Amino acid sequence: DLGGFPHYMAKEIQEQPESVERMIRGRLDDRFGVARLDGLNLTPRELRGFSRVKILGCGSAYYVGQIGATMIEELARIPADAEAASEFRYRNPIIEADTLYIAVSQSGETIDTAFAVEEIKRKGGRVVGLVNVVGSTIARACDGGVYLHAGPEIAVASTKALTNMAVGFALIALSLGRVRDLSNADGQRIIDAIRALPGQIKAVLDDEPAIAEHAKAAATAKSLFFIGRVRGFPVAREGAQKFKEISYRHAEAYQTSELKHGPLALIDDSLPTVAIVPADELADRNLAAMQQIRARGGAVLAVTHENVDFGELDVPRIVVPRTEPELDPILLTIPLQLLAYHAALTLGYDIDKPRNLAKSVTVE
Ligand code: BG6
Numbered sequence: 178d179l180g181g182f183p184h185y186m187a188k189e190i191q192e193q194p195e196s197v198e199r200m201i202r203g204r205l206d207d208r209f210g211v212a213r214l215d216g217l218n219l220t221p222r223e224l225r226g227f228s229r230v231k232i233l234g235c236g237s238a239y240y241v242g243q244i245g246a247t248m249i250e251e252l253a254r255i256p257a258d259a260e261a262a263s264e265f266r267y268r269n270p271i272i273e274a275d276t277l278y279i280a281v282s283q284s285g286e287t288i289d290t291a292f293a294v295e296e297i298k299r300k301g302g303r304v305v306g307l308v309n310v311v312g313s314t315i316a317r318a319c320d321g322g323v324y325l326h327a328g329p330e331i332a333v334a335s336t337k338a339l340t341n342m343a344v345g346f347a348l349i350a351l352s353l354g355r356v357r358d359l360s361n362a363d364g365q366r367i368i369d370a371i372r373a374l375p376g377q378i379k380a381v382l383d384d385e386p387a388i389a390e391h392a393k394a395a396a397t398a399k400s401l402f403f404i405g406r407v408r409g410f411p412v413a414r415e416g417a418q419k420f421k422e423i424s425y426r427h428a429e430a431y432q433t434s435e436l437k438h439g440p441l442a443l444i445d446d447s448l449p450t451v452a453i454v455p456a457d458e459l460a461d462r463n464l465a466a467m468q469q470i471r472a473r474g475g476a477v478l479a480v481t482h483e484n485v486d487f488g489e490l491d492v493p494r495i496v497v498p499r500t501e502p503e504l505d506p507i508l509l510t511i512p513l514q515l516l517a518y519h520a521a522l523t524l525g526y527d528i529d530k531p532r533n534l535a536k537s538v539t540v541e
Pocket of ligand 1: 290
């Protein structure tokens with residue numbers, strides 16, 4: 178049921194404030210500044226025992242996994258990284274007893290991710306799931322997990338499930354952090370920020386008409402760069418992925434820091450760049466990179482915060498509300514969903530069922 182929306186993707190984007198509410202309901206503990214995640218089936222002692230986190234997923238779930246890895250490193254100070262499950266399963270991975278493995282999947286049926294889970298379990302590793310579909314293959318195979326409660330997601334291009342995955346990683350990062358060095362006050366700071374997310378997402382969605390205009394301009398390009406650094410890089414990767422999936426335009430993500438080491442050679446007036454520029458400690462560096470792009474005639478669209486000082490640099494901007502810096506990727510990703518959606522709409526493509534893609538790839 179489209180509920181009056183022209184596409185499932187549009188509907189699912191708009192549902193995000195409520196689906197995030199469902200994700201966090203009953204899971205925030207104000208007294209101790211911690212998340213309540215009983216489904217993980219991990220005692221505080223076990224949570225403390227992990228010295229590494231490895232996140233596995235495919236496609237957008239993999240990119241959100243990278244967002245999650247950064248959150249876990251920042252909040253819990255445990256080495257964490259994400260890898261495409263589709264690669265992991267083929268490379269005889271080393272499974273360590275003190276690593277917490279996290280499998281991320283909307284459908285819970287993606288065969289590459291399911292195989293990765295089997296491989297971890299066969300070698301005696303501990304794996305938990307961040308899964309939307311209750312009772313799915315991956316959810317059942319894991320030792321525990323956190324359900325996303327995003328509700329059914331029909332559009333091939335994932336939106337609300339991804340946002341709930343990112344929120345889920347914030348909750349897991351809190352759990353891992355609070356048995357280590359994250360203070361009660363810092364836990365509380367993150368909890369308050371998580372609680373504010375639904376209203377802030379709503380504020381981003383209210384900006385849709387302006388984002389649609391930016392999308393019309395972006396849709397005229399044959400090729401685009403999406404750039405970001407550290408917290409912003411997985412956001413750029415997911416933005417590029419979404420853009421190419423439904424608009425069939427070439428979109429490539431780079432670390433902003435890597436521009437000068439190669440890709441800058443491609444910049445001219447035919448190659449626009451979407452730059453992720455949060456108001457964090459790297460804002461000045463991001464501004465310098467945007468200046469370099471502009472100096473070569475490249476158009477820039479910045480996805481940024483209100484208080485970033487652009488100085489002389491006159492580029493169009495999409496402004497999202499600020500949250501705590503560790504959670505910035507959650508909100509920065511939302512306008513990129515709308516950017517891809519409206520680009521595909523402008524170009525007249527089948528938004529909910531892009532060519533060559535399936536909602537979940539369940540066969541070899
Ligand atoms: C891909 C889909 O095949 O699978 C992506 O096209 C999706 O949209 C990915 O992100 C992973 O799916 P799931 O269900 O495991 O999250």
